[in-house]
Amino acid sequence: MDSTNSQTLIERLDALYEYDREPVKEDKLYGWSTFIAMFASEHIAGTEFVLGTLLVLHGVTAYDVFVGLALGNVLAVLSWALMCAPIAVKERLTVYWQIRKIAGPYLTVLYSGLFALILCLLAGSMVNVSTTAVSLTLGISSPNFAAGDTFPSLPWIMVAIGVGTVIAVLAVLGFERLTHFAKVVAPWMPFVFLAGAIASLPSLGVSNLSQFWDVANEKIWTGVAHEGHMQYGFWSCVGLAWLCNITQHMGMGDVTIFRYAKKWQMGFCSAFGMFLGHYMAWICSGVLCAAFVQSELAAGINDPNPTPANIAMLGAGYAGIVCVLLAGWTTANPTLYRAGLAFQVATPNWRRWVVTLIAGVVMIITACIPAVLHYLDRIVAYYGLFFMPLGAFIFIDFWLFPRLGLVRNYAEREGLLASWPAAVGWFGSFAICFMLYAKDNYESFAWINDRLPATLAKYHADLFSQVLPAWVIAVTLYTVCSMVQQRTSGVDFSQEVPQ
Template identity: 75%
Template sequence: MSNIPPSSIVERLDALYEYDREPVSEDKLYGWKTFIAMFSSEHIAGTEFILGPLLVMHGVTAFDVFVGLAVGNLLAVLSWALMCAPIAVRERLTIYWQIRRLAGPYLTVLYSGLFAIVLCLLAGAMVNVSTTAVANVAGVESPNFLNDDQIPSLAWIAIAVAVGVVVALLAVLGFEQLAHFAKVAAPWMPCVFLAGGLASLASLGVERPSDFWAVANEKIWTGVAQEGQIQYGFGHCVGLAWLCNISQHMGMADVTIFRYAKKWQMGFSSAFGMFLGHYMAWICSGIMCAAFTVAETAAGVEKPNVNPGNIAMFSAGYAGLVCVVLAGWTTANPTLYRAGLAFQVATPNWRRWAVTLFAGAVMIVAACIPAVNYYLDRIVAYYGLFFMPLGAFIFIDYWVFPRLGLIPYFAEHKRLLWSWPAAVGWLGSFTICFLLYAKDQYPMFEWLNSVLPEFLANYHADFFLQVLPAWLIAVLLYTVCSFLQQAGSRRELPSGEHP
């Protein structure tokens, strides 16, 4: 019999300490290679095989894609490098504990629980993508992500569970193992995307470089949305590239990752993820999607199943399938890692590894729901719109409040259970921006046009671009309410004392 005590596996898991409630120590910091690898692997994701085709189906033009995505991704890189990373390396705390300092424990638990659920949905989308590749090899038909109501087969669900279990186990191992996995996977995944995109051009009629632009506008990014899809344009490409990760950069969620960085300049490592993943990979996956659709239509298929596994197999063969599997894993792993940390804030008596496994179970359920991928672009937009404000308050507390004569992290200073300025700024900005969008999109909100001032009734909100106004509105509400709160606090004190 083994001499290892029964509790040893639990003790080993408990030893995977991730500095959940205190700053990261100096001996645990990482350099450029780690963050370049992490961003390259996380943002060259399986979902690039979804977002690239979605742009094709929403009818963007070639100019919209090449120029709009370049502008949007540059803004995203600057947001990570100039807003998120500097605070991360100074404080070295997770976003959850920084939010606790300014918003109090009640709002932190609410934020963390909801944020964890959405992260599980996003990780589930990655697992769904990886599963399509494994299912392709196994001869199991994957659901078409263009049909939001299609139910996967039991065989497909079994494969998704197996893939999800692997992802969950890797996330349990913590930051160090995620970084190691990223370094192994990152170097060759961009090559597969690029090779698949280039190989697909011939089937679209590109025989020489001079043919590309005409074919791109005629057969790939045609400027005409497919039936049932909303028309996208230049602004959507800029907005999607910049704002799809706004919760992580302007919303500060990636202070959780950059707290391990040796210096703030490593925020520029995000360029490797943005321009390899959200630029090159989106463009190449769009090309692959168009080529697959043309080939299937020519073969007499009425509704081609454009799931990532089929697209990758058509364009890059088995190397493409391996890329899909790893691209899903390398994104699902850090996403689930973040979800585990978020759940732990809401369940402080649970071990991190146990919470991460619970998040993994939620992720696996999400992976088996086709609607998650069907509405992925809108989930990403709602995710940014709702969760970004509290992260924005970290930026304002750290850099702006001292210059305005306000006390930063006032909830911590006064030991408040919740901060009403943070609640007003967070929920107020989301409500205002959502209603401005919903009044023209959902019949139940049309009555708002009859009661709003004319200039607002005539304002037709673009949902992706609502996130930036939401940031500004949230900051304004939070700052004004903080002035009122702290002025009231001073009036309550005896003469000569200061809070």
């Protein structure tokens, strides 16, 4: 390729402007079909093959799954529609630049850099999912972490690099290309999940609908955790469905996506992702997992490896393989897009497409770590626990501060490099909630129980549900500290006009 063509390519990449640091223009807004497609494609995805399987392995009951997930998903939809979307269409800024206004540039850079890394890790887990599909087709074995595999084979790594490169290129092309890809693949993926689950039911002993509930409790969601997995219950299902995306809705991460929405009511488009993906698809992948494990044990294989590709191939054949491949892409694409925007906040003089490609390299590296997929449910929970608070401060700053007579965007107005109320709320909430969980789940933290009041010592925290008290603690600490900061600063509050 000569220098002229190279320069032309770079110029074209530089032209892919995504309103990184200013509000989205009116003529760049999108309608209902865009957000229905985006949520349906992103949340009917590779993660569903993993998390639905993990619910089976963690021993939930059929009631826990059908009722707990329904309740959790209703709460998730309301959180997107009533908390996230209204602020997004009002401000039309990315979450990173809204955080900068309330927390200052130092905390924003710290948040953005760490957030980008965890997004790369999550995108990497989806590259892993898609790679299992390609590798199965090519006859390459996927690593089985439960059986002691800590690294994949070289051929598997080469496949992961190829899959990850495609995803990185799509993310570089920006929001418009993401929405086009989502509209193409979203309509048919739910049917593959459903068809695969229905096809697997006879192997579990279901020949008519009246038998389903008994078989579901006896062979699928048995209430008994598999060896090496923690026991989950009803509230684990509620918490996982509601709070696995808390950083995106109650933590305001998806203001970055909804800043392109014409109306705040488009937040209800999240229902297409939640009830097709985090409800129907989780249930279907649970059925597929149970059928696969039973078939492997019957064949004398004591360490079944229910990878997304393995269970999809069992239920839906090569249509399932294609679904796994595209399902990983549809989650990894917008996740890597967000990571690129986050990295750009930490590297403000770099072009977005450059940092997105760098994020793509990190994504591919994490895709080759089998432990990431094995512990994905816990990674998602810790991700929400740590990154949710700063985004939650956007909600409080927008709605509550004017009613308390406090100045909005105080750090920006006063030129602060870092907001100490935001730091206290962020790190304080994480430390408190982590300790309350760790005291009963990690032996090295058991000593905490001896130093707590009896009431707190008896409190046994569920990791997923722990994210909710973290939100309450974070916004309380932030609000109280902000009141102290502003009341003692001599700011003239009389100029503030409540919304």
